Ligand code: ATP
């Protein structure tokens with residue numbers, strides 16, 4: 507599985523539709539302070555199901571919607587799409603026959619978030635399960651926020667174990683057990 511494209515539309519400072527093409531090898535994003543580099547990484551985490559406004563540096567989830575600028579009105583929705591190439595057929599069960607996986611998350615003011623997986627309406631849970639089974643997702647240890655390394659060093663053993671479990675790809679199992687126990 508390989509992330510190949512991230513499209514932002516009305517997400518934070520990306521008011522106009524913007525594509526970030528993720529080619530083979532290393533992709534670097536450079537630019538002056540405040541140009542939106544961190545917003546790109548946040549868009550990636552958000553489309554994978556991030557639900558903590560603080561992780562998006564906001565007070566509420568709707569803060570990810572473009573809030574207006576001197577010459578532009580605020581938008582009513584934000585949308586992020588992620589394209590995943592599955593030529594290697596390594597996607598988790600249910601998706602391993604697909605050549606490509608497209609995930610879209612859209613948030614509309616006063617209406618919350620909606621997700622689509624390959625064109626079909628799905629629940630947030632379906633998206634987070636897809637990524638948990640693929641050992642990635644909004645909480646993936648591969649996405650390193652500013653200050654996260656020192657957080658990890660100072661973390662309690664239990665919290666540190668969760669990071670290792672995420673990396674080992676067993677967090678999807680935990681999520682299913684948790685849901686089974688609630689039933
Ligand atoms: P640095 O180099 O300082 O880390 P950066 O390139 O990572 O900067 P970001 O933090 O991604 O920059 O972008 C911050 C910009 O995004 C700010 O100008 C902020 O006003 C803008 N921004 C954040 N949320 C919104 C929003 N909802 N609507 C409009 N603009 C927003």
Ligand code: MG
Pocket residue numbers: 543544545
């Ligand atoms: Mg930044």
